[in-house]
Amino acid sequence: MSATEIQSPRSKAPGVGSGRIAPQYRRSGTSKGNFEMLAWLFMRLSGVVLVVLIFGHLTVNLLVGEGIHAIDFGFVAGKWADPFWQIWDLAMLWLAMLHGTNGVRTIINDYAEKDATRMWLKVVLYAATTVIIILGTLVIFTFDPCPVVNGVQLPGGFCPAP
Template sequence: MSTTEFVAPRTGRIDSKYNRATTGRGRFEMIAWLFMRLSGVVLVVLIFGHLFTNLLVDEGVRGIDFGFVAGKWADPVWQFWDLAMLWLAMLHGTNGLRTIINDYAEKDGTRFWLKLVLYIATAVIVVLGTLVIFTFDPCIPGSALEVCK
């Protein structure tokens, strides 16, 4: 029978073979874990604010149309609100999928390609969404909108 020393929890003493916090990857995973918690809280506030504004104020769902979006995005506050919601939701979801890929993809090559596709898709959606928010112009050439005249 061998004698093994058991270290009491929370003593601050960690066996060196289990100390992963000193590596760069361990630190990244801790930051990613913390980001998921903080972004989740912020997303709840952003999403409920978005839903309240779009669904409960004025005419509700019946009032959402092209003009509603054009009026909303004419205000920089709503542009920033929707941009923050887009970026946080995409990064939050990407981080979650990255974790799932790390957990379930067994081969290094499979893991690499899945994460590459994930990162490319995320970059494309974030760039396109950002461009839509900041370059949105309600004045379509030839339109009969009074705002554009």
């Protein structure tokens, strides 16, 4: 093999036929339908949308007006009082989580060699994703800027007295 020859992915050993898959990379199941193609497409499309969402988020939070110095409880409360920013943050949460989860799923499939290891790593990954997406979605839509607990107003001084 010359120094510049690139090995085909998952091939057995230098010089061994390009289509051969080394035993540790053989998978018992095959993916159903065109799921992997759709997942590949999703990574590209969600990536493009995430660029817009993330840079919009950073610009509005860190650059515009007083920038980072204006960020406090009231700043977040003000943003989430507007359905536009609720939907923006919701889209950012869902797309980043699904994009990141699918990326890590790919890495697990590529690097974990035992069937059981891959399975358990993905169980943990999907469980974490589900919890974060549900909790994050609840926070965005149930956020109360003027919480009253046992008749006591919490926190901040900008809410009307209960």
